[in-house]
Amino acid sequence: MEKARELIVVADPDENVQSGFLRLFGGHFKVVCFSESDEALKFLKQNTATAIVFSCYNLPGRGGIAFLRACESVAPQAARVMLTRETSAEAVKRALNEGRAFMFLEKPCKPADLVSAVETAMAHHTQLSKDRALLERTLAGSVKLLIDMLALFHPDAFRRTGTVRKQALKLAGALGMKKTWELEMAVMLSPLGEALLPQQILARYRAARSLSEQERTVLERSPAQTRDLLKNIPQLEKVAEHLYLSARGFDGSGFPKDGPAGKEIPLVSRIVRLLTDLWYASPESGPDAAAFEALTINHRKYDPELLQVARSVLMDDVPQERQSKIAECYIRSLRPGDVLVDDALSESSHELVLSRGHLLTPTTIRRLIQFHQTAGVRQPIRVERHEVKEEDLVGTV
The missing domain is CATH 3.90.105 (Molybdopterin biosynthesis moea protein, domain 2)
Structure with missing residues (x-):
């Protein structure tokens, strides 16, 4: 199997710049080029482990400064480099302060200088990745301790986390997800909103019984309460948003009412929604054909591709690696x-x-x-x- 190569994204409309990057680094790294900001950001949202992002100053779309600033949230471990002919002190200041650029390079840039810059930026990315991994392990341990404590006081709400986490990791493997930390955290923290709800409201909702206007208002506020509890914790901001949107149906139903629909809903949110409902539809022994049939009745609420993959990987007969x-x-x-x-x-x-x-x-x-x-x-x-x-x-x- 070919070893995965580090990814470099170049956002610059100059064809000579794009061909230069491909010629210099295409043999060692995976280089993807874009001529404007929106398509580059869309790509980065699907490739959050990108190592280096290069941008020109006058990038078509939102501009190089705003583009690099947006990259910080979608690909936080990427080293961001501004490559431009703008050499004024004001341009450098804006690139470093507003765009949060790691490095500023002047065009035209000699190949040797560009190679040196890539080596330095790659080392910076490697260090960021190590720091992030350490932080994630530390935070994951803290969350696990929190969940164990909450499970003692709210066992009904947190009873599913162990089983659903295993299912989520199996599903993530089938989908080719390289990073599963946010998914695991979202699954472990997903019952938090239920723990805040009155038991009678939750029981009526799960049994598909009618709710009063007041009860529905309380239920609708639950995702927002979960998000508000988590969003102020460093590194859990995205997890908070995933949980906030996990009650949103693929067809645009559910909560929040003004939320996204279809593929615009984050994948983590779609997985949490599917596996949570599957848990409640399954017997004690785990998912079976009847459980998936129950989900199929309301199939519009779920990503159809995700539902198909889940049915395939969670009902297979492959023996466990460890007996x-x-x-x-x-x-x-x-x-x-x-x-x-x-x-x-x-x-x-x-x-x-x-x-x-x-x-x-x-x-x-x-x-x-x-x-x-x-x-x-x-x-x-x-x-x-x-x-x-x-x-x-x-x-x-």
């Missing part, structure tokens, strides 16, 4: 790494304590023990237990 077995355990014999097959319920009232699909940790096992000591937990508990090699147990407690 597992189902074990019936009493609480004292649960192990970290076990995955709940069924909901853990209280012994008397059948209240949800911990949801199916939850990956057990020492913390959650202690939670089950404590709950059992006070209120009682129905036992035995069925778990999916992966085979663990003897050497993997060394150093564990």
Whole structure:
């Protein structure tokens, strides 16, 4: 398989500039050229991992300064370089301050200088990517801790995150998504809006029962509340927007009423919407033909291509890479790494304590023990237990 090459985007209407970039760097990098800003931005939105963006100062469309500034939000890890004949102090100042350019190069630029600039910009992109990866791992750990805590107080709302996350990653692989961090965060945080809703409203909505005007108003505000809670957290701004639009139907139905439709809805939002509804349509054992048939009845709400891919990859018979077995355990014999097959319920009232699909940790096992000591937990508990090699147990407690 051919190794993926770093992507360089050139936005300049000068054909000599475009041919020069292709000649100098086409053998080592993937170079894509555009003559105006809008098409370049549209491309960048679909290729957010772009390494370097070159732009001329007087770029047709929105202009080079505004174009580079827009690139910062759609491809934040790309090194942005201004390449222009404008050499005034004012032009340089605007490129660096307003366009947030990493580098300013004067036309005409010697090939050696351009090669040196690409090497420097590529090193800058590499460092940005490493910093972003570290930040994402740190933030993901914090979100996971937050979800575990919220699941203790709102188990009904957060019961699906473990199962849906696995489905989302499988679906992302089939779609060729290279970056899944935003998707994973969106799935994990997607029940946040439900946790804020009164249970009677949520139950009536999920059962497709009629809602009063007041109840519908409360329901309509839920996506905005989720977005407002998350948008002020650094690096979660896009996740907040994805969740805000995840209640939007592919046909333009749903919330928000003035939102986008069709492919204009972000892919992450479309996936979250599809998998959330699939969860509620599925039995305890997971998605089946009847669940997909239920979604097909309201097929206009879902991306048809996405629905087809989901049906294909989530109902295949390919065995898991790691074999597992189902074990019936009493609480004292649960192990970290076990995955709940069924909901853990209280012994008397059948209240949800911990949801199916939850990956057990020492913390959650202690939670089950404590709950059992006070209120009682129905036992035995069925778990999916992966085979663990003897050497993997060394150093564990």
